[in-house]
Amino acid sequence: NAGVMQNPRHLVRRRGQEARLRCSPMKGHSHVYWYRQLPEEGLKFMVYLQKENIIDESGMPKERFSAEFPKEGPSILRIQQVVRGDSAAYFCASSPITGTGGTDTQYFGPGTRLTVL
Amino acid sequence: TQLLEQSPQFLSIQEGENLTVYCNSSSVFSSLQWYRQEPGEGPVLLVTVVTGGEVKKLKRLTFQFGDARKDSSLHITAAQPGDTGLYLCAGGNTPLVFGKGTRLSVIA
Numbered sequence: 001n002a003g004v005m006q007n008p009r010h011l012v013r014r015r016g017q018e019a020r021l022r023c024s025p026m027k028g029h030s031h032v033y034w035y036r037q038l039p040e041e042g043l044k045f046m047v048y049l050q051k052e053n054i055i056d057e058s059g060m061p062k063e064r065f066s067a068e069f070p071k072e073g074p075s076i077l078r079i080q081q082v083v084r085g086d087s088a089a090y091f092c093a094s095s096p097i098t099g100t101g102g103t104d105t106q107y108f109g110p111g112t113r114l115t116v117l
Numbered sequence: 118t119q120l121l122e123q124s125p126q127f128l129s130i131q132e133g134e135n136l137t138v139y140c141n142s143s144s145v146f147s148s149l150q151w152y153r154q155e156p157g158e159g160p161v162l163l164v165t166v167v168t169g170g171e172v173k174k175l176k177r178l179t180f181q182f183g184d185a186r187k188d189s190s191l192h193i194t195a196a197q198p199g200d201t202g203l204y205l206c207a208g209g210n211t212p213l214v215f216g217k218g219t220r221l222s223v224i225a
Contacts, residue, residue, distance in 0.1 A: 056212060108152075
C-alpha cells in the first residue's frame with residue numbers, strides 16, 4: 001500500500017513564476033491537508049480539503065495561494081508569482097476520517113522543497 | 118489559538134543515555150501525536166495518545182499523556198544514533214497544531 005506521494009521533491013522557481021505542488025493521498029483516504037515548514041520550525045497548517053471541497057483554509061495566505069482536490073487526480077497547491085519568502089518545505093498529509101470527535105491520524109508525504117531564486 | 122510548546126529545543130547526548138522531551142499547552146487536546154522527522158523527509162507518526170494519564174511504549178520509547186490532556190512527554194531509554202531526528206508533537210484537533218519540535222542528536 002503506497003504512502004502519500006508528493007512531486008516534485010524539489011522545485012526551483014524564479015521570483016514571479018508559478019509553483020505547482022502535487023499530492024496523491026494514500027489509497028482509501030479522501031482527506032488531504034497541506035502544511036508549510038520553515039527551517040527550524042514546526043509545521044504550519046495551510047489548508048484542509050476533501051474531494052472537490054475546501055473544508056478549512058484558515059492557514060492559507062489570502063493572496064497568490066490556492067489549493068484544489070479534484071474528483072480525479074492529485075491535490076494541487078498552487079503558488080502564483082512566487083517570492084523569496086515562499087521558500088520552504090511543503091508537506092501534504094492524508095487521513096481516512098475527519099477527526100471529528102475522534103483521533104485524527106494523518107500520514108505525511110516526503111514533502112516538496114521549494115526554492116525561490 | 119492553541120499552542121504547543123516543546124522543550125528542550127535542542128538536545129545532544131551520548132549513546133546509551135536516557136532523555137525526556139516535553140510538549141506542553143494551556144489548551145486541552147482530544148489527542149496528542151508524536152512524530153519523528155529526519156532531514157529531507159516528512160514526519161513519521163510514532164504514536165497517538167488519547168486518554169488522560171495514558172502511557173504507551175514503543176520499544177525504548179515511552180510516551181505519556183498528562184491527566185488533564187494538556188501535556189505529554191517522550192522518554193527514550195538508552196538512546197542510539199538511529200534515534201537522531203526532529204521530534205514533533207501535534208494536537209489531535211482538526212487542523213493539527215504542531216510544536217516547533219525537539220532536535221535530538223545522539224552521538225556514538
